[in-house]
Amino acid sequence: MEQTEARGLTNALEWTVIQTMAAADSSLRLGQNVGLAIVSGEDQASYTLHPEEARILSPRACGRKRVEFALGRAAAHFALKQIGFENPPPVLRGQKGEPIWPDGIVGSITHCHPWSVAVAVKCSNGFAIGVDLETVERIQGTDISDLVCREAELDWVRGGDFQQRLTMIFSAKEAVYKALYPLCRRYIDFKEVELTWFPGQYCFQGEFLAPFGLNLPRGQACAVHCRCHAELVF
Template sequence: MIERLLPAYVACADTYETDAPAGSLYPEEARLVATSVDRRKHEFAAVRACARRAMADLGVPAAPVMRGHRGMPLWPDGTVGSMTHCDGYRAAVLARASQVRAVGIDAEPNEPLPPGVWEVISGPSERARTPLGASGRTVHWDRLLFSAKESVFKTWFPLTRVELDFLEADITFRTSPGTGTEGTFTAELSLTAPDMPRSYEGRWLIDGGFAVTAIVLPVSPSA
């Protein structure tokens, strides 16, 4: 599913399985979740199994995916990537750093946010133009907004190491003609950082009970 949102030069792997193959973790990865509950161990291993498939597709030797600040995945030298997991779905993507500066993906269940979260993650302008709840019981826009902001953060943070608040990204959604379940979005940031754009373009999709978003920040031709 995630590959529908990304260009061909980004390697993608996903799964609807909740468990990874036995022994799929490197010892140093296993130590990161040694004291975690089984559910956390399973999702941790399953998403890293996806990461290993993406590495293979990109022609990169399999390697551990360790954790950096705030749990940021640490990818093999010369690559950038992103991972996501929610109940019933895991995905990982990987690209060459010579082509892509950063990539952010996120998947969420296509269902309403818990009470009170909408008011925390959305600004007045977003609330004015983003429907609350489901449109025709197809798109839960509040959850899609949350997912888009997660993709923005995953794109921004690895390059800046600067925290980004939900209200510092203003999202505008567009729906593709002829469909109500996919489209694009623009994120305008109020926060600035050296050599970072203020505007980010992404894509979104509703499929199989999930809301999925993705952003690719390419290397500029002059870089």
């Protein structure tokens, strides 16, 4: 069962990554300079944490956190292998939780039980990528729409399947944060970026409503590809 689900999720994620790369830079190719790995509990035995990665984990971290962290590092390791690292170095953690990739690589990690996903891209300066996997169920408990959405986004969310659209906006914004944090090194509030949905392109157009750094001025646009697959949103 999990294998069939994994295939479906892999196909959907690959499609989204290919679209994202094609829109960003035609020289970026999945399997060449872009690595994507999706792992679940079944893959846990296939990767042993590097000792330096193991040291990141607090002794107080709960069992679920430990498994998630190990799966995320396994995914990072496999993604790096796909783009030419024979023995990938450990992926450590920065002050605010951001993964530290080898020089010349940008990437991102996400967890959504039972899956962990990593994307690693070999590229030149300035490129940024963030990935976030959510389920509609995960955010259904409390209404976070006022926390996450700006007025225009709320209109869009209310104009269709409320929970699904809210999950799409939430996931897309978390992906934006993961992409931008390594460049701007500051917290970005959910309302500091406005997203507009382009249905034919499965893509949000994002606009920065504040400057996030020298090369990230107010008004800058960014593309955030987003897809719903079964109960998952990414």
